[in-house]
Amino acid sequence: MLRLKALALRRFLRSPLVIVGEIVAIAFATGLGASLPQAGSATVESLARLREGGEMQSMLVRVFALDDLFHSRWFLGLTLMATASLWIVILEQVRRLRVGWTQRMTPAHFSSAPLRAQFERPARGGGTEPLVKVWAEKRFGLTGSVMLHVGLMLVIVGGACRALFGTEAVVDLVEGETLPPTAAAWAGQFSGILGQPFRLNSPVTMNSVKSAHYKDGDLRELQVEVSVEGAAGAEKSQLAVNHDLKVGGGRLFLGSDFGPAALLEWEKPGVETKREAALLAGVGKGRYEGISGGPEGMRAYVRARVGPEGQHPSLVELRVMKDGALLFTGDARVGQSALLPDGGRLALRGTPFWARLRGSRDSALWLAYAGFTLIMAGSVIIFTLIKLDGCLVITPLGATERVFLAMKPQRFAPLFAERFQRMVEEEGGSAADIAPRKSVEGAPAGSAASVEKADPVGGRTAGASVFALLLCGLVLGPGCQPSAREEARGLVEHYNQVVSEAYRRGDVKLIDPVVGVKEGRKILGLIGVRLDLGLTLDSELLSLDITGVEQQKDEMRVRTKEQWRYRDRKIGSGEQVGEASKDSYEMLYVFKKTEGAWLVEEIQFTSDPKVSRKQTTWIAERGAGHTTANSSNKAEVQKP
Amino acid sequence: MSPFAWEATLHWGAVALYIGGVTLFAWALIFARPDKIRLATWTTAAGLVPHTIGLVLRYVHVGHGPYMLKYEVLSSNAWIAIVMLLIFVWRKPNWGSVALVALPVSILMMGFGLFTNPEARSLPPTLRSMWLIFHVVFNKLAVGAFILALGAAVVLLRKLKGETGRWLDRLPGADVVEAYTVRFIGFGFVFWTTTIGAGAIWANQSWGRYWGWDPIESWSLVTWLAYAILLHARLFFKLGARATAWGTIACFVLSVLTVLIFPFVFPSMHSAYFQ
Numbered sequence: 001m002l003r004l005k006a007l008a009l010r011r012f013l014r015s016p017l018v019i020v021g022e023i024v025a026i027a028f029a030t031g032l033g034a035s036l037p038q039a040g041s042a043t044v045e046s047l048a049r050l051r052e053g054g055e056m057q058s059m060l061v062r063v064f065a066l067d068d069l070f071h072s073r074w075f076l077g078l079t080l081m082a083t084a085s086l087w088i089v090i091l092e093q094v095r096r097l098r099v100g101w102t103q104r105m106t107p108a109h110f111s112s113a114p115l116r117a118q119f120e121r122p123a124r125g126g127g128t129e130p131l132v133k134v135w136a137e138k139r140f141g142l143t144g145s146v147m148l149h150v151g152l153m154l155v156i157v158g159g160a161c162r163a164l165f166g167t168e169a170v171v172d173l174v175e176g177e178t179l180p181p182t183a184a185a186w187a188g189q190f191s192g193i194l195g196q197p198f199r200l201n202s203p204v205t206m207n208s209v210k211s212a213h214y215k216d217g218d219l220r221e222l223q224v225e226v227s228v229e230g231a232a233g234a235e236k237s238q239l240a241v242n243h244d245l246k247v248g249g250g251r252l253f254l255g256s257d258f259g260p261a262a263l264l265e266w267e268k269p270g271v272e273t274k275r276e277a278a279l280l281a282g283v284g285k286g287r288y289e290g291i292s293g294g295p296e297g298m299r300a301y302v303r304a305r306v307g308p309e310g311q312h313p314s315l316v317e318l319r320v321m322k323d324g325a326l327l328f329t330g331d332a333r334v335g336q337s338a339l340l341p342d343g344g345r346l347a348l349r350g351t352p353f354w355a356r357l358r359g360s361r362d363s364a365l366w367l368a369y370a371g372f373t374l375i376m377a378g379s380v381i382i383f384t385l386i387k388l389d390g391c392l393v394i395t396p397l398g399a400t401e402r403v404f405l406a407m408k409p410q411r412f413a414p415l416f417a418e419r420f421q422r423m424v425e426e427e428g429g430s431a432a433d434i435a436p437r438k439s440v441e442g443a444p445a446g447s448a449a450s451v452e453k454a455d456p457v458g459g460r461t462a463g464a465s466v467f468a469l470l471l472c473g474l475v476l477g478p479g480c481q482p483s484a485r486e487e488a489r490g491l492v493e494h495y496n497q498v499v500s501e502a503y504r505r506g507d508v509k510l511i512d513p514v515v516g517v518k519e520g521r522k523i524l525g526l527i528g529v530r531l532d533l534g535l536t537l538d539s540e541l542l543s544l545d546i547t548g549v550e551q552q553k554d555e556m557r558v559r560t561k562e563q564w565r566y567r568d569r570k571i572g573s574g575e576q577v578g579e580a581s582k583d584s585y586e587m588l589y590v591f592k593k594t595e596g597a598w599l600v601e602e603i604q605f606t607s608d609p610k611v612s613r614k615q616t617t618w619i620a621e622r623g624a625g626h627t628t629a630n631s632s633n634k635a636e637v638q639k640p
Numbered sequence: 641m642s643p644f645a646w647e648a649t650l651h652w653g654a655v656a657l658y659i660g661g662v663t664l665f666a667w668a669l670i671f672a673r674p675d676k677i678r679l680a681t682w683t684t685a686a687g688l689v690p691h692t693i694g695l696v697l698r699y700v701h702v703g704h705g706p707y708m709l710k711y712e713v714l715s716s717n718a719w720i721a722i723v724m725l726l727i728f729v730w731r732k733p734n735w736g737s738v739a740l741v742a743l744p745v746s747i748l749m750m751g752f753g754l755f756t757n758p759e760a761r762s763l764p765p766t767l768r769s770m771w772l773i774f775h776v777v778f779n780k781l782a783v784g785a786f787i788l789a790l791g792a793a794v795v796l797l798r799k800l801k802g803e804t805g806r807w808l809d810r811l812p813g814a815d816v817v818e819a820y821t822v823r824f825i826g827f828g829f830v831f832w833t834t835t836i837g838a839g840a841i842w843a844n845q846s847w848g849r850y851w852g853w854d855p856i857e858s859w860s861l862v863t864w865l866a867y868a869i870l871l872h873a874r875l876f877f878k879l880g881a882r883a884t885a886w887g888t889i890a891c892f893v894l895s896v897l898t899v900l901i902f903p904f905v906f907p908s909m910h911s912a913y914f915q
Contacts, residue, residue: 023869024869034855034856041854216762256766362849368840372841373837
């Protein structure tokens, strides 16, 4: 009974419909997972949008784990089912290969060969016995499909072993720092379900980081020297991007995450000195930025440049903030300190480099690599080495002899027709002696009808439609994108966040990724004026409505209604200067796509702004006459 | 003249010659002038000269292969497709009609690339790998093979529609055209497989993992699976020629989306290229 059930299950898993269904389902699921934000790689915001995008959507995400699809049970189940089918197919193919490889062909095997001819010719030899010649070419071609499917199985098994027992870890090290041989020393661990946390067998010290840069400052090459403690002492080794290092316990990799680290000391009377390495990350063109958290909610925003030869920065740009107020802004050299309110100091003690190391242990890697090799070799063999069986029988008939010539290519029989015709002619026959190639339903080959009739279902259009629908489903199903209005809202919100922060920190460089040249100049001026007056602008977006979106190829015009709260603050103390203002605007943002990014090219008021305070701060500071911001001096209305 | 002005001039020169080539192919086939096929082939081959020089100049100018910008990627894809087309037409002159699909597709790719931003971008350190060359070259070969499969599929559909004409009659029967369509798919499948394999090995060298479900990684798997579905459907269900032709076209669209469109749509580590 059990055997019967197993047989039925095997027949089910081997059925063509199930196999194709499994591939379609895996393809669809993969497309879906590739199109939706996935936990572990997508941003928190995009995941939240996916999870909370309406009742139906939330339910679907929850039930089908669409936010972590590749680790969901149903995807795992589907993969297992496909693996079972694959296993059955492999067993069958191996058996067929054994039979096909050792099979002794006889002329009887060629009675229905797709290419065959029979004719009589004048006797060429004097023999009386029939001459039978059967041959096989490119027999190795039979192995292609088996190789490909075995390779797939190895990759799946390798992947499963990795998912179960493999482990990855990541850590950021500063020059001179030693990584102890413990799992806890790593900042992040990503182990398989049954995997042990990653740890090295001996301490590893990062001695130095060497980088080379292009003229524009972008990173060109990165290399680190490490010392690995061993029985015979420390052994120096090099590790570079794309060049891993095998060490006891696993392999180490170097990505391109690197930069200078600002070694900062926060000193405050009555509070223990806090030492921290702020790791500055690359933001492009040789610029590196990072943040350090100080005592009592203070934060230092640090920026530095790395020279083209990869020299350590001798100067860093510092901004210290607390509760949105700018307490200090200026440059600091190694050994210098920034004076903070309440007698505190922030000292820069050094700028060594840091680099991110990844550790990985995957004992089944060889399986996956063997699998890749077999898949590639198998697919090459399938389409280039086509096994061909041939048969020639010459039967003497006195003064004449009857010739039977046949060819059975494993696949692509029509492509061998020319060669077969040449063989027939060499044997004394002609094209007319060649039996018409038969399609499944018997129409002569070479005609459109023959190919059409080869469709057993009789519904080739239906088949094509189903196939096209499947592919459309693959593409369109998973590929649904947020609407233009949502995209516009995201762009405006991001722009406002960045520009507000730039005003708050008095840091005009922050706006580079979001504004074009024209709007950038305007903001540069507005922030500069405030800095000259020792002020920064603290703003808060209270509401944002998108009232219209027009999108052309590389331009998007977004109309909004916005409410803001503003106040100016004194640099150093954070004290509010002048009155706060609650403003309402109707705006038009003109975004232009530049090198793949939407930049704000221009911002206009579409109606007079409603500004609650009566005078702009710097005018008040200068003691100038009262001026109400209006649409004629729009640039001075504090719209970030 | 700036390096880009030279490159652009050479590229436009190549486009002009390719247009001349496709016109000659059309003339030869529509007006049944088989003697013009050779001329069409030579004219197209002549276009390869400025095109090749343009690509070499680009390499010298930016210091890396055609991996980064739309302009570089599309131009080199077109180059590969045209070289593959010429090799095929050289060996099978009767198949000139495939050029009527493959050449315009290649010209469109080049033209589109020429209107995009040509500003050179530096190669990040992770892209400085031997595996990148395998990954990219095999990807281009795959695109070239899929373009030829597309051309053969279009010819096959016309034949199946019962259209006749001297140039269509010069081609072999629909069963042979179908076999060639599948063979081109087969070559494309082999190249695409190698692209994925090389990418996986490279990813393992760079990050310590060979597969990370990155959106473009995943879409390339979907494309591979789509071609696998087509090949299995032919094998299991004896898919008809018309279905095979439409399947080929649909798979081509999917491969183009994966290579040229999705890197813009989905945030991916592949988004650094083709900007």
